[in-house]
Amino acid sequence: MRKHCPGAGTGGKAHQVTSGREPSGQGVVFDTSRPHMARVYDFWLGGKDNYAADRAVAEQVAAAYPDVRAAVRAQREFLARAVHFFVTEAGIRQFLDIGTGLPSANNTHQVAQRAAPQSRVVYVDNDPIVLAHARALLAGSPEGATAYIDADLRATGAILERAADVLDFGQPVAVMLLGILQGIPDQDEPGAIIARLMDAVPPGSYLALSQIAGDVATEEVAGGVQRYNEQVAIPVAARTHAEVTQFFAGLDLVEPGVVQVHRWRQATENADRGRDLAIYAGVGRKP
Numbered sequence: 001m002r003k004h005c006p007g008a009g010t011g012g013k014a015h016q017v018t019s020g021r022e023p024s025g026q027g028v029v030f031d032t033s034r035p036h037m038a039r040v041y042d043f044w045l046g047g048k049d050n051y052a053a054d055r056a057v058a059e060q061v062a063a064a065y066p067d068v069r070a071a072v073r074a075q076r077e078f079l080a081r082a083v084h085f086f087v088t089e090a091g092i093r094q095f096l097d098i099g100t101g102l103p104s105a106n107n108t109h110q111v112a113q114r115a116a117p118q119s120r121v122v123y124v125d126n127d128p129i130v131l132a133h134a135r136a137l138l139a140g141s142p143e144g145a146t147a148y149i150d151a152d153l154r155a156t157g158a159i160l161e162r163a164a165d166v167l168d169f170g171q172p173v174a175v176m177l178l179g180i181l182q183g184i185p186d187q188d189e190p191g192a193i194i195a196r197l198m199d200a201v202p203p204g205s206y207l208a209l210s211q212i213a214g215d216v217a218t219e220e221v222a223g224g225v226q227r228y229n230e231q232v233a234i235p236v237a238a239r240t241h242a243e244v245t246q247f248f249a250g251l252d253l254v255e256p257g258v259v260q261v262h263r264w265r266q267a268t269e270n271a272d273r274g275r276d277l278a279i280y281a282g283v284g285r286k287p
Contacts, residue, residue, distance in 0.1 A: 030128040042102045044072040064223035071277040074262035082208040083111040086174045094173045098124040099180025109146045117143040122163045126152045156196040172204040182212045182236040205286045214238030216278040244280040251284030258282035
């Protein structure tokens with residue numbers, strides 16, 4: 001694996017999509033008759049890139065767990081806070097964002113490049129509809145770089161090899177796994193996947209992740225997860241606080257540790273602060 005990317009520190013020129021499928025939308029096939037997580041999340045976030053099947057299951061989940069919209073929106077706000085922390089406090093200028101989802105407000109490269117225009121961001125997802133929208137993720141600053149890789153999280157070797165075209169793995173990287181680990185069952189060893197990613201980045205790198213909580217609003221979340229899993233091809237799993245904390249094994253947790261997503265370094269009071277939202281989030285630093 002290359003340690004230094006072409007063009008690193010010489011101005012942004014890497015605005016690319018790496019995929020065997022055509023990112024313009026031609027040749028990208030997706031089934032709108034079955035719900036998909038990226039489109040369901042898009043609906044909860046108030047987006048328009050969703051279909052009847054997505055909206056139907058989203059409403060069923062919300063009927064079981066009424067705070068799901070607030071939780072998903074809080075997760076999006078956590079992304080912005082985490083990226084801002086990485087850039088302004090930790091000095092990070094490189095990001096590997098796996099499980100990108102559909103473009104929305106305050107995507108990783110937008111938050112990072114507003115604070116540090118030279119920031120380099122590689123997005124990774126394996127959802128055909130996200131690939132079809134990938135061009136919208138590549139409109140970054142001229143000083144920085146953005147790229148999109150069409151790949152599954154479990155294919156860590158391929159992700160790292162292709163990301164090295166844009167990222168310098170000799171310098172710290174923020175690895176971001178927001179809302180994706182819940183789609184990795186225990187038998188696929190999500191902890192080992194994280195370990196492989198973090199082994200590839202140098203000390204001073206960071207991990208940010210979020211995951212559906214299995215021990216917050218337990219009955220409501222279990223009902224929502226069941227309703228969702230009954231209708232999708234890729235089921236999700238909720239996990240406990242202890243299980244999510246274990247994902248940070250070998251890393252130094254950044255204060256306040258693993259907490260409900262809206263409570264991670266929320267600088268101002270907000271309407272959700274006093275209630276429980278069933279997504280855990282945390283940030284860890286590689287020593």
